[in-house]
Amino acid sequence: SGSVETLEFQAETRQLLRLVIHSIYSNKDIFLRELISNSSDALDKLRLESLTDSDLGVDTSDLHIALEVDRDARTLTVRDNGIGMSRDDLVELIGTIAKSGTAGLLEKLRATEDAAAAQNLIGQFGVGFYSAFMVADRVTLLTRRAGTEAGTRWESDGEGTYDVQAVDGLPVGTSVTLHLKAADQSADDDNSADYLSEWKIRQIVKQYSDFIRWPIRMATERTDADGTTTSTVDTLNSMKALWARPRSEVTEAEYHEFYRQITHDWVDPAATVHMRAEGTFEYEALLFVPAQAPLDLFARDTRSGVQLYVKRVFIMDDCEALMPDYLRFVKGVVDAHDLSLNISREILQQDRQIRGVRRRLVKKVLGALKEMQAGDAERYATVWSQFGRVLKEGLVEDGEQTEALLELVSVVSTHDPEKPTTLREYVGRMKDGQDTVYYLTGENRAMVENSPHMEAFAAKGYEVLILTDPVDEVWVERVPGFDGHRLQSIAKGQVDLDGGTDGEGAADAEKAEREQDFAALLQWLTTALTEQVKQVRLSSRLTTSAACIVGDAHDMTPTLEKMYRAMGQ
Ligand code: ADP
Ligand code: MG
Numbered sequence: 001s002g003s004v005e006t007l008e009f010q011a012e013t014r015q016l017l018r019l020v021i022h023s024i025y026s027n028k029d030i031f032l033r034e035l036i037s038n039s040s041d042a043l044d045k046l047r048l049e050s051l052t053d054s055d056l057g058v059d060t061s062d063l064h065i066a067l068e069v070d071r072d073a074r075t076l077t078v079r080d081n082g083i084g085m086s087r088d089d090l091v092e093l094i095g096t097i098a099k100s101g102t103a104g105l106l107e108k109l110r111a112t113e114d115a116a117a118a119q120n121l122i123g124q125f126g127v128g129f130y131s132a133f134m135v136a137d138r139v140t141l142l143t144r145r146a147g148t149e150a151g152t153r154w155e156s157d158g159e160g161t162y163d164v165q166a167v168d169g170l171p172v173g174t175s176v177t178l179h180l181k182a183a184d185q186s187a188d189d190d191n192s193a194d195y196l197s198e199w200k201i202r203q204i205v206k207q208y209s210d211f212i213r214w215p216i217r218m219a220t221e222r223t224d225a226d227g228t229t230t231s232t233v234d235t236l237n238s239m240k241a242l243w244a245r246p247r248s249e250v251t252e253a254e255y256h257e258f259y260r261q262i263t264h265d266w267v268d269p270a271a272t273v274h275m276r277a278e279g280t281f282e283y284e285a286l287l288f289v290p291a292q293a294p295l296d297l298f299a300r301d302t303r304s305g306v307q308l309y310v311k312r313v314f315i316m317d318d319c320e321a322l323m324p325d326y327l328r329f330v331k332g333v334v335d336a337h338d339l340s341l342n343i344s345r346e347i348l349q350q351d352r353q354i355r356g357v358r359r360r361l362v363k364k365v366l367g368a369l370k371e372m373q374a375g376d377a378e379r380y381a382t383v384w385s386q387f388g389r390v391l392k393e394g395l396v397e398d399g400e401q402t403e404a405l406l407e408l409v410s411v412v413s414t415h416d417p418e419k420p421t422t423l424r425e426y427v428g429r430m431k432d433g434q435d436t437v438y439y440l441t442g443e444n445r446a447m448v449e450n451s452p453h454m455e456a457f458a459a460k461g462y463e464v465l466i467l468t469d470p471v472d473e474v475w476v477e478r479v480p481g482f483d484g485h486r487l488q489s490i491a492k493g494q495v496d497l498d499g500g501t502d503g504e505g506a507a508d509a510e511k512a513e514r515e516q517d518f519a520a521l522l523q524w525l526t527t528a529l530t531e532q533v534k535q536v537r538l539s540s541r542l543t544t545s546a547a548c549i550v551g552d553a554h555d556m557t558p559t560l561e562k563m564y565r566a567m568g569q
Contacts, residue, residue: 001153002166009095009160013130017158021133030341031131032201033208035078035176036216037313037341038129039065042082042174043214046146049083058146058172067205067218067236069196074180076195080214081173086145087152087164094129094141094154095162128341129176133158135195136178142167143174202236211241211312241312243286243333247274259288262307263331267291270383271368273332277360281353285361287332289368293386297329305331308348310339321348322358326394329387330365359400366404373408373422381420384410395475406482412445414454415463423482429463436488437481439465441473453491464490514538 009017043063050060068077085093132139137157144151151170156162180195194200198220205216215235223229242250242258256268269288276284287306303318305328312335322334334357348354369391373380384391394405410420415429426437438457442448448466457464467476476487515522518538525536 001168004163004165006161006163007091007095009156009162013095014160017130017133021158028134029204030208031135031178032078032195032204033313034128034131034341036065036205036209036212037311039078039080039082039174040212040214040312042080042084045083046081046172049146053147056147064215064217065212067201067216069198069201069218071196074182074196075177076180076201077175077177079173079175081171082146084145084173085143085152086148087150087166089145090141090143090152090154090164130158132176132178135180137181138179140177140179141174142170142177144170144172146172205236208314209312210237210314211239211244211309212237213239213241213244213312215239241309241335243274243284243335244312250274255286255288258286259331262333263288263290263305265290265292265331269331270379271372273361273364273368275364277357281336281338281357283334283336283357285332285334285357285364287330287334287361287365289330289365289383289387291382291386293329293390297387297390304328307333308343309333309335310341310343311335311337313341315339315341315343316345319345319348321345321351321354322361324358324362324394324398326390326392326397327362327365329390334361362398362401363404366401366408369408370404373410381410384408384420389469389471392469392471392475396471396478402479406479411465411467413463413465414449414458417445417449417466421465426463426465427483427485430485431462434462436486437465438462438488438490439467439476440490441467441476444468451491457490 008014043065046058047060047063050056050058063081066077066079068079069075070077139156139158141154142151143154151167153165153167154162178195198218201218209216216237217233217235219231219233221229221231240258242254252272255272255274259269259272260266268291270291271289273285273287273289276282304320304323304325306319306322307317308315308319308322319334323330336354336357369380369383372383388410391405391408394401395409398405406423409423411423412419413421413426415421415426423437430437440448440451440453442451445466445468448454448468454464467473476489479487481487515538522536522538526533529536
């Protein structure tokens, strides 16, 4: 072996190290995910290189990652037989932070006092390897680049310098040994984080690295009741990242099994969306529409069901940046290739590319629902019964998808009280000369159907949508119309029946005469009801009822008024 050379970390690297060590991360477990992800990248690179360079002379038949625990020495080692690093690679890659923008980032970090803000900033790029110093007070790295003979030993306490030394006889690949910090009794989180425990390591691998495509192995010892100890090597990860496989190679049973795994829902999903986007921002998505709604679908803090991965490494649950609120029932996985492992929720929310991904996913999910509506009406009816109310929230939240969402709306109407209709079917049945979609909202169906407002419409044979969800009150006001047809409440303003305005259905002369007849009554009613109504009008709306109350075009409906009152407004 060669002599030891002590080098200084680049100034910026030193600053970053200090930040990492002084716990920017509330969750120290992620160090293992970072090291495993580096090993996985190194294995990918070696395989690729061995395909293009036949002189490399390395055995690629058993590429894997091994985790080794030495309880006595208090070390945890992450070993891979991947591409490895040369001495120069090491100094350049580990001793320096070559990434552009680092200086500016550190500048901002120094200016912020707030730990959460610091974490957001750092989420913009990876600290990767350095996260080892969150749990270790010394890190030893042994590595040999494939295709070369010279190996290198690198060691540092993360305090400002590192040692490098040439070493003979190393296998190709890299091992990173963490000399774990003694459990810090003063810090609560350290007490639980026993990174020498088999159970703890299994749990972290399962959570963050289950879908890494290379086996992650660990030797474990079992002592039987009779005292005999057997040693076995277990593979800790499942490696089955179904989303990364071509659609044509995945069976429906596999999709359903995967769905069960990530949701613990025993009912098969109603729809599966599997897609891959290539180009400047690559990602894969595997999403499911469940067949039944969870009990907490309308709870205040119900969260999105989409998990974010970066190149098969688990990053976070409930990634709300990828799915709008009104699709919170959608479950699944998005694997984006070009994000930092440390990306934060806040950064994701602001990222333009992520917004693009979300738009595309929304379109895909709504498209799958539309397809189901056309191809499997029965299944669609159950999905709508489970999630229709939530989808209608989208008509309020998401102006961009109004048209797609309106196509999905399924609602009962006076046409056939037994069978819900779509707006498109309604439009297909509109009477000659009718250009408006009529609806009436109310607390329940009986109230709407028996409303005096219905009378004239029923008598004239106009179809009226019966809307009884509280959210219906809101979206009907928001949407500009459907397929060029205005939506009009029959309880509001001047409704156009028979081509005339309310009260003008009769010929002008006749109308004037009638108003003359009723003038005294109208005057008396207006005075008597001055606190309750704005105006008393003669109407042609009613056939059997004597009177009804009509809202101004822009008034709140009674249900909406009640909703706002309930919210304390
Ligand atoms: P990132 O993975 O985001 O590039 P890291 O700090 O995790 O940042 O790693 C820095 C670099 O060090 C990697 O890009 C890689 O070139 C090199 N490296 C780290 N670990 C390994 C390893 N196990 N095998 C080969 N190269 C590695
Ligand atoms: Mg990394």
